[in-house]
Amino acid sequence: MSVLTLPQRSIASLLFRMIFGSYFIVTFSVTLLQLGLEYYHVKDSISEEIEALPSTFERGIGDSIWTYNNDLLKSILIGMKEIPIVVGVKIENTSHQPIQIMGQILNDDGKLISYDRNGELLTTPSSSSIYSLFSHQFPIRYIDEYGESTLVGTGTIYSSTELVVDRVAYGFVLIFVNSMIKVSALYIIFLFFVRKYLGTPLGAMANDIRSIHFDHLDNASIKVQTPENNELKVLEESFNRMIEKLSLEMRRIQEISSIFQKFVPYQFIHRLSEEGIEKLKVGAANDEIVTILFSDIRSFTSISENMEPQALLNFINRYLSHMNQPIHQYHGFIDKFIGDAIMALFDRIEKGYLIQVEDAIYAALGMQKALIDLNHDPKENPSEIRTGIGIHTGKVILGTVGSKDRMDSTVLGDSVNLASRLEGLTKTYGVNIIISESVIRLLATPAMLCVRPIDWVLV
Numbered sequence: 001m002s003v004l005t006l007p008q009r010s011i012a013s014l015l016f017r018m019i020f021g022s023y024f025i026v027t028f029s030v031t032l033l034q035l036g037l038e039y040y041h042v043k044d045s046i047s048e049e050i051e052a053l054p055s056t057f058e059r060g061i062g063d064s065i066w067t068y069n070n071d072l073l074k075s076i077l078i079g080m081k082e083i084p085i086v087v088g089v090k091i092e093n094t095s096h097q098p099i100q101i102m103g104q105i106l107n108d109d110g111k112l113i114s115y116d117r118n119g120e121l122l123t124t125p126s127s128s129s130i131y132s133l134f135s136h137q138f139p140i141r142y143i144d145e146y147g148e149s150t151l152v153g154t155g156t157i158y159s160s161t162e163l164v165v166d167r168v169a170y171g172f173v174l175i176f177v178n179s180m181i182k183v184s185a186l187y188i189i190f191l192f193f194v195r196k197y198l199g200t201p202l203g204a205m206a207n208d209i210r211s212i213h214f215d216h217l218d219n220a221s222i223k224v225q226t227p228e229n230n231e232l233k234v235l236e237e238s239f240n241r242m243i244e245k246l247s248l249e250m251r252r253i254q255e256i257s258s259i260f261q262k263f264v265p266y267q268f269i270h271r272l273s274e275e276g277i278e279k280l281k282v283g284a285a286n287d288e289i290v291t292i293l294f295s296d297i298r299s300f301t302s303i304s305e306n307m308e309p310q311a312l313l314n315f316i317n318r319y320l321s322h323m324n325q326p327i328h329q330y331h332g333f334i335d336k337f338i339g340d341a342i343m344a345l346f347d348r349i350e351k352g353y354l355i356q357v358e359d360a361i362y363a364a365l366g367m368q369k370a371l372i373d374l375n376h377d378p379k380e381n382p383s384e385i386r387t388g389i390g391i392h393t394g395k396v397i398l399g400t401v402g403s404k405d406r407m408d409s410t411v412l413g414d415s416v417n418l419a420s421r422l423e424g425l426t427k428t429y430g431v432n433i434i435i436s437e438s439v440i441r442l443l444a445t446p447a448m449l450c451v452r453p454i455d456w457v458l459v
Contacts, residue, residue, distance in 0.1 A: 024183055031179045035172055042167045046085050047136065050157050053080065054138035061091065061140050061155060070100070077102045078117060080157065087133065087160045088115075091140070093153035105158050106133055133158045291346040291360040291393040291439070292416055293332065294423035295323065295367060298386045300340045306383075316340060319385070322374050326366025330359040335411055343420075345411065357393055357442045361449065364389045364433050390422030392436040421459050429454050 060076050073091070080089050081102050088103030101115045112133065114122040140153040297303070297319070304312050316339075323342055327334060332346040344363070346356035367389065375384045394415030401410050422434045431454070440451065 027179050027183055031175055034175050035168065038172070038175075039164060039168050043134065043161075043164045046159055046164060046167075047134065049085050050136045050159055051138075053083065053086070053157055054136075054140075054155060061153075070097075073100055074102075074117075074119075081117075085159050085163060086157055087163070088158035090156045090158075091153060092155075093140070094151070103158065104133065104160070105156070106135070133160055135159070286399070287395060287397050288347065289354065289393065289395050290398075290411075290415075291354070291356040291391060292396070292411070292419035293327070293342075293344040293346065293360050293364060294390045294419045295342040295344075295364075295387055296423055297340040298388060298427065303383050303385065319374065322370045323367050326370055327363045329366060330363040331356075332359060332363050335409070341423075343411070343416075353444050354393065354442050355444075357439055358444065360391050360393075361435065361439070361443075364391060368432055387432065388423050388426030389433045390419050390424070390426065390435075391433070391439055392419040392422055393439050393442055394418070418459060421457075425454075425457065 057076055057080060061073070077089050077091065077100055080086055086103070088105040089101070090105050091100040098119075101119050102117060104112060104114050107113055113124070116122055135156050135158045137154060137156045139151055140155050141149045142152045143149050303315075307315060319340070320337060320342065324334060327342075327344045330346070331348050332344045334342060334344050336343045344360075346360040346363070348355040348359055367387070371385065371387055392415055394413065396411050396413040396415050398409070398411055400408065402408050418436065422436060426432060426434050434454065435451070443449070
């Protein structure tokens with residue numbers, strides 16, 4: 001048998017708990033009110049029965065006191081005690097005879113005490129309150145042969161609250177069972193309708209909304225169809241239209257972002273505006289220690305003079321595409337393409353070490369290997385090309401320059417100029433890669449490379 005349930009945190013569940021909880025509280029309160037009224041009704045009924053008792057025993061009690069016949073008085077007491085509604089009897093007379101007591105009564109301090117059939121005390125006063133028993137006091141009179149009535153004492157009959165509770169208990173069971181049946185029936189009926197018409201559509205809608213990600217908008221829609229043309233139906237249709245528009249807009253934004261990142265590296269955006277592209281402003285800047293790599297094609301002017309413009313453009317794009325791969329492979333990013341020249345930055349730092357230095361060197365070696373592969377394919381590169389690479393590490397300023405209409409990212413500082421000069425010196429010394437002394441000092445394991453000093457140069 002399936003059990004009807006609702007998600008614990010759903011709006012339908014909250015609404016159901018509020019309405020059903022209110023109904024349960026009202027039903028429970030009415031039940032308690034009914035029980036309270038029943039209790040007092042039974043208590044009044046028992047009180048009426050007790051108040052009717054003295055008229056039954058009044059003449060006998062009067063005769064017993066007048067004649068001081070304690071045995072007869074005791075038998076009358078026992079008779080009264082054996083009445084189901086009586087739990088205790090106390091009789092006082094005006095002749096200062098011993099008080100006749102039997103059963104449970106209240107003493108002058110309002111404490112519950114018990115006496116046996118002989119009037120002997122059975123228990124010491126307990127801590128029970130005065131409300132444990134309720135009593136009825138009546139006068140005892142003696143009527144002589146002339147019909148004269150004389151007050152000879154007082155009698156008090158006690159009855160227990162427990163007796164009232166016992167009588168109410170049966171009614172309580174009936175009331176309680178009746179209330180629970182009504183509550184349970186309403187629970188099932190109400191839960192069924194809430195689940196069908198509110199819980200299921202809202203739950204499905206919440207799951208669909210929760211499952212929406214920027215890369216899954218095309219698959220997002222409300223799957224559960226509401227059976228009627230109500231507010232949920234309108235919400236369903238509005239949600240699906242919103243998803244369609246949002247999906248188109250997100251694809252457009254992703255395309256724009258992808259194109260934008262081809263002009264401005266995301267590493268720049270992350271540093272200068274962690275809140276996103278839309279928050280990037282002119283003049284934003286950070287100063288950091290980075291490793292700069294400059295690369296340039298040797299004798300590019302001579303090569304370009306012998307090529308048609310379109311062929312030259314194709315050649316440049318093939319070359320830059322081959323050079324880009326090792327730079328990205330070793331965690332660098334290209335800041336600028338300056339004609340045939342490449343300016344790349346490396347910024348990794350791990351456990352206090354500038355891992356960026358090794359990244360830049362490995363990228364430079366990878367670029368040389370990629371260049372060899374490019375030169376071995378005459379279809380891709382009809383003219384053999386050589387490059388020079390300069391690498392230096394130092395503090396730079398990463399920022400944005402321009403105006404509100406035109407903005408670009410840039411890297412400024414002496415370290416940038418020095419890396420560019422090192423690349424230029426590769427022509428003078430006839431080598432492919434030149435690194436500065438600061439790069440050598442920052443290597444975690446200098447022995448990993450085979451290097452040689454070249455010269456002291458004034459920049």
